[in-house]
Amino acid sequence: KAxxxxxxxxxxxxxxxxxxxxxxxISGHRSVSWYQQTPGQGLQFLFxxxxxxQRNKGNFxxxxxxxxxxxxxxxxxxxxxxxxxxxxxxxxxxxxxxTGELFFGEGSRLTVL
Amino acid sequence: AQSVTQPDxxxxxxxxxxxxxxxxxxxxATPYLFWYVQSPGQGLQLLLxxxSGDTLVQGIKGFExxxxxxxxxxxxxxxxxxxxDAAEYFCAVGAGVILTGGxxxxxxxxxxxxxVEL
Numbered sequence: 001k002a003x004x005x006x007x008x009x010x011x012x013x014x015x016x017x018x019x020x021x022x023x024x025x026i027s028g029h030r031s032v033s034w035y036q037q038t039p040g041q042g043l044q045f046l047f048x049x050x051x052x053x054q055r056n057k058g059n060f061x062x063x064x065x066x067x068x069x070x071x072x073x074x075x076x077x078x079x080x081x082x083x084x085x086x087x088x089x090x091x092x093x094x095x096x097x098x099t100g101e102l103f104f105g106e107g108s109r110l111t112v113l
Numbered sequence: 114a115q116s117v118t119q120p121d122x123x124x125x126x127x128x129x130x131x132x133x134x135x136x137x138x139x140x141x142a143t144p145y146l147f148w149y150v151q152s153p154g155q156g157l158q159l160l161l162x163x164x165s166g167d168t169l170v171q172g173i174k175g176f177e178x179x180x181x182x183x184x185x186x187x188x189x190x191x192x193x194x195x196x197x198d199a200a201e202y203f204c205a206v207g208a209g210v211i212l213t214g215g216x217x218x219x220x221x222x223x224x225x226x227x228x229v230e231l
Binding site for chain 1: 145147154155157158159162217218222
């Protein structure tokens, strides 16, 4: 069974631009969560989607948004990029919204210059 | 709000030696507790989880963890470390999802970097 696939793996953007990251969950998994990982703040929860609905949202500004499609694939978008948005963005899938058992992808490493 | 403390940022052990990684949590109700491992350039992999029941839980790769409510701890142990165990280990707590609808929102500790000396 294929794991969680995140694209792109690496990307470089400049301040003010926007970026879209994609996540394909494990087949059959309907819940997708997003986390931001930085050396200073560690792992922080961004949001979670289940059945195309956002179930939970972390403490991030409105520049961070996401969505989930009917095939459970998810995208997250960051608009008006800031230097502090440089991070590893991790997507995790699970069978349902209340399992806590997350299967993580390898992440998308975003560098903002 | 829940929180997780991993007091050891770095730990070095010799191959074959025993290992214990510390984790303390703060949560008002019965927590869901997890240990994840992250190898360089990789995502996180679930080692083990505690939801309820037996306070000693077994995980993959020979790891185990013990939930101690009185100490608010969930320490990870392995009797004999292998060089391939070198990685970063994260303890995490989840909300009591059934009651609060916390879903898969986990709060992670800052991680413990494990180095294994050959």
